[in-house]
Amino acid sequence: MEEGEGLSGAAHNDNIVLVGFMGTGKSTVGRRLAKLLGREFIDTDLEIERLTEMTVSEIFRRHGETRFRSEERLLVKRLAEQKGYVIATGGGTVLNPENWRDLAQSGVIIGLYAPLDEIYKRIGYRNDRPLLRGDRQVVEELWAKRQPIYNQADWTIDTTHKGIEQVVEEIFSLYEGGSMDARTED
Ligand SMILES: Nc1ncnc2c1ncn2[C@@H]1O[C@H](COP(=O)(O)OP(=O)(O)O)[C@@H](O)[C@H]1O
């Protein structure tokens, strides 16, 4: 980004990519943030559902996780070539290093964090996330294994005691305050 470009500068057109475990609020926060910024919003799960005409659960059930991950990969490749989006990824999207690399090159990566107890409170009763349906022990291991990956985000926001609006406001302030530029100028 050139000096003096301000809000309309290149960094401000970079994608804003939300990563984190299931239930950390990527989809809800992403949609509201995009509205606030007047940007287009893409939720990778919803986009895959639209493209395949199947729900995420159906893809897992009928074709397996591998098929879902290849749909994810194709979509990310395409999205990362575009600018100006707010992108809510699925919790597993950035576990693929190629997805991480492409998304990181396309913009700034914001990690949303919540502990597992909080995640269960938010979405434990729902049945639309195949990977949350296993034993708590298995989900706990998945959660722990993934944290070091999410921790590589450019910014991380602990959402535990924050409402959705507060999380949106925090990201908005990072953006307005130019912190995202500072990070992406590296
Ligand atoms: N900060 C928050 N505090 C309380 N509930 C939240 C928060 N963020 C998200 N939620 C709720 O948690 C659920 C999952 O949110 P969602 O945006 O779908 O998460 P993700 O896309 O990360 O899986 C939704 O019911 C949403 O309203």
Ligand SMILES: O=C(O)C1=C[C@@H](OP(=O)(O)O)[C@@H](O)[C@H](O)C1
């Ligand atoms: O963590 C994961 O591997 C997944 C997270 C889900 O998205 P959310 O993180 O939006 O729930 C969805 O992509 C799919 O069920 C797999």
Ligand SMILES: [Mg+2]
């Ligand atoms: Mg989501």
